[in-house]
Amino acid sequence: MSDAAxxxxxxxxxxxxxxxxxxxxxxxxxxxxxxRETHNIKTFRLVLQDEKAMREFHFxxxxxxxxxxxxxxxxxxxxxxxxxxxxxxxxxxxxAGEATAALHTLAPGDVVGLRAPLGNFFxxxxxxxxxxxxxxxxxxxxxxxxxxxxxxxxxNDYGKISLLYGARSPQDMAYSYxxxxxxxxxxxxxxxxxxxxxxxxxYRVGLxxxxxxxxxxxxxxxxxxxxGPPIMIKFTLQALEKLKFSSNQIFTTLERRxxxxxxxxxxxxxxxxxxxxxxxxxxLAELKELPDEL
Amino acid sequence: xxxxxIVSRKFISLGYLPAWLEELALGRTVYVPRQEGRTVLYRxxxxxxxxxxxxRPAESAKHVLFPRSEGLFSFCRKGDPGAPDTRGLLLSExxxxxxxxxxxxxxxDARGFFAFDPVYDxxxxxxxxxxxxxxxxxxxxxLIVKACKTPLSTCFCHWTGGGPASAQGxxxxxxxxxxxxxxxxxxxxxxxxxxxxxxxxxxxxxxxxARAAHEAxxxxxPSSPSLDGAPEALLGLFDNKAFWHAQSAGCLSCGxxxxxxxxxxxxxxxxxxxxxxxxxxxxxxxxxSALFTMEASGHxxxxxxxxxxxxxxGHKFSYYPRIHxxxxxxxxxxxxxRSCPSSVDIRQIVLNAxxxxxxx
Numbered sequence: 001m002s003d004a005a006x007x008x009x010x011x012x013x014x015x016x017x018x019x020x021x022x023x024x025x026x027x028x029x030x031x032x033x034x035x036r037e038t039h040n041i042k043t044f045r046l047v048l049q050d051e052k053a054m055r056e057f058h059f060x061x062x063x064x065x066x067x068x069x070x071x072x073x074x075x076x077x078x079x080x081x082x083x084x085x086x087x088x089x090x091x092x093x094x095x096a097g098e099a100t101a102a103l104h105t106l107a108p109g110d111v112v113g114l115r116a117p118l119g120n121f122f123x124x125x126x127x128x129x130x131x132x133x134x135x136x137x138x139x140x141x142x143x144x145x146x147x148x149x150x151x152x153x154x155x156n157d158y159g160k161i162s163l164l165y166g167a168r169s170p171q172d173m174a175y176s177y178x179x180x181x182x183x184x185x186x187x188x189x190x191x192x193x194x195x196x197x198x199x200x201x202x203y204r205v206g207l208x209x210x211x212x213x214x215x216x217x218x219x220x221x222x223x224x225x226x227x228g229p230p231i232m233i234k235f236t237l238q239a240l241e242k243l244k245f246s247s248n249q250i251f252t253t254l255e256r257r258x259x260x261x262x263x264x265x266x267x268x269x270x271x272x273x274x275x276x277x278x279x280x281x282x283x284l285a286e287l288k289e290l291p292d293e294l
Numbered sequence: 295x296x297x298x299x300i301v302s303r304k305f306i307s308l309g310y311l312p313a314w315l316e317e318l319a320l321g322r323t324v325y326v327p328r329q330e331g332r333t334v335l336y337r338x339x340x341x342x343x344x345x346x347x348x349x350r351p352a353e354s355a356k357h358v359l360f361p362r363s364e365g366l367f368s369f370c371r372k373g374d375p376g377a378p379d380t381r382g383l384l385l386s387e388x389x390x391x392x393x394x395x396x397x398x399x400x401x402x403d404a405r406g407f408f409a410f411d412p413v414y415d416x417x418x419x420x421x422x423x424x425x426x427x428x429x430x431x432x433x434x435x436x437l438i439v440k441a442c443k444t445p446l447s448t449c450f451c452h453w454t455g456g457g458p459a460s461a462q463g464x465x466x467x468x469x470x471x472x473x474x475x476x477x478x479x480x481x482x483x484x485x486x487x488x489x490x491x492x493x494x495x496x497x498x499x500x501x502x503x504a505r506a507a508h509e510a511x512x513x514x515x516p517s518s519p520s521l522d523g524a525p526e527a528l529l530g531l532f533d534n535k536a537f538w539h540a541q542s543a544g545c546l547s548c549g550x551x552x553x554x555x556x557x558x559x560x561x562x563x564x565x566x567x568x569x570x571x572x573x574x575x576x577x578x579x580x581x582x583s584a585l586f587t588m589e590a591s592g593h594x595x596x597x598x599x600x601x602x603x604x605x606x607x608g609h610k611f612s613y614y615p616r617i618h619x620x621x622x623x624x625x626x627x628x629x630x631x632r633s634c635p636s637s638v639d640i641r642q643i644v645l646n647a648x649x650x651x652x653x654x
Contacts, residue, residue, distance in 0.1 A: 097590025109378025272613035
């Protein structure tokens with residue numbers, strides 16, 4: 001365990017201002033751009049209709065929002081554009097159920113509702129001066145993208161920045177249009193991988209945990225931030241521990257079915273912790289304290 | 295009744311009760327226990343129809359402050375669909391609830407709201423948000439509980455910090471005396487209700503008789519076991535699958551326990567729409583349902599009924615008390631025990647957990 005690890009106790013708590021405002025009332029937002037990322041992921045760029053609210057909208061990397069498709073319902077997504085780039089708020093949505101299928105029908109000019117920011121965020125202040133290792137799998141790249149871009153926009157605050165991003169196939173890789181810029185940059189180390197060989201693929205092939213072990217990043221003065229499907233997370237955490245990362249140096253962000261998003265409706269709890277307000281960002285040390293109900 | 299300070303006291307003879315209720319009903323909805331079909335339920339008072347106190351209400355008064363289904367706001371699209379720049383949305387919050395009084399609720403029912411309060415007031419889970427809908431109704435509703443005289447075998451309010459004459463969560467306590475009812479207000483809101491010409495001043499003797507009645511009701515209940523170690527015991531058994539499978543063996547996942555529970559506050563949010571307009575609804579939900587935590591991907595963190603019953607018992611006797619100063623989110627009304635089609639007994643589960651933990 002590195003000596004830096006002791007400074008990581010728990011991610012910070014939300015800065016949501018408790019008040020008399022109605023926490024269930026969404027803010028109307030206009031879709032300004034839709035990007036088809038993969039066969040089942042679309043990215044939506046939104047601006048709040050209230051210009052003042054848009055100007056004053058404050059959030060932190062890792063915080064989430066509830067997107068409303070009026071008439072269908074709400075679902076929770078991370079804001080995956082960084083707070084340093086506020087011309088729009090970006091959400092990436094994988095089509096899975098009713099709400100996400102409805103969101104996939106959106107076109108520029110359409111109106112949705114947004115309740116945000118919700119939840120806690122990545123402890124980026126306490127990551128300053130450290131080497132940062134991002135490990136993203138599939139749609140799990142979305143929450144990492146926020147912190148990754150935020151750190152690139154504050155590049156001097158952080159040490160070495162590495163990204164290991166994997167997907168099943170090249171066609172399943174979201175943000176493909178941004179990847180050349182990331183791989184070309186000299187001040188970051190970007191490794192891309194797919195599960196199986198594919199024609200024309202010029203990067204790594206192999207499962208994320210295996211590639212990670214091959215990269216063998218040093219744990220000293222480092223922080224690992226990971227997100228992805230449960231099975232990938234499980235083996236990635238094992239690989240990180242094998243590489244001698246301590247549980248205080250590893251952060252992930254959880255997903256749960258949520259309704260209210262403000263700690264009341266009682267469905268996203270893991271024992272006494274509510275993913276919507278105590279999370280979604282947890283250190284591995286915190287996760288180990290929680291009952292086993294992932 | 296010892297835990298709260300009495301701010302005012304009055305006596306009402308039984309003959310004046312209907313007139314007083316009619317007076318309270320001016321500009322307010324007064325909810326009282328009423329016979330409806332074969333059951334007793336909390337329903338709006340109708341002049342000429344007296345409250346039914348001989349049997350206890352099948353359900354709690356939870357729905358008065360937390361309706362089974364309520365519209366949070368309505369939405370309507372506006373603008374020209376063909377012109378993106380004009381498209382917008384009209385959101386209107388639902389109207390403010392009116393004034394209400396609940397008269398003759400059970401002590402345990404009032405303590406149900408006592409469990410709601412810190413959660414919906416946002417001071418519970420980290421002070422995040424205030425539930426304006428619940429809080430407004432809470433503010434606009436006065437609650438007069440009636441001291442319980444004959445506890446049932448399924449009653450265990452005294453295990454959970456309450457008692458048959460507790461006024462916790464209420465504004466006034468009513469106690470049956472010879473020929474009338476003693477009314478003791480414990481809040482300003484309660485005292486305001488007692489400002490009526492239909493009521494007469496109460497005497498020390500009447501208060502002493504009421505106290506004797508409260509003590510007799512407590513004595514009629516078997517002594518309470520200590521649940522001091524319950525939060526830790528339940529958490530300690532979290533991963534003990536065999537224990538939870540045994541406890542939940544009879545559970546049918548019907549959810550009757552959660553719908554009848556005065557402290558179960560979980561809800562669902564859904565939209566109901568017709569064309570360009572609709573409403574976002576909040577509806578009671580039940581953690582006994584497999585769909586409660588089912589995610590769109592098909593993944594379900596609480597896959598079986600054992601995990602779901604564990605969450606219900608764990609929340610009431612472990613997770614909630616650990617967040618809210620050791621208070622249980624159970625009021626001991628016993629409805630979940632009386633109404634369970636397969637006799638699942640939450641008291642026994644907590645005792646089993648304490649025993650199992652002690653045996654380890």
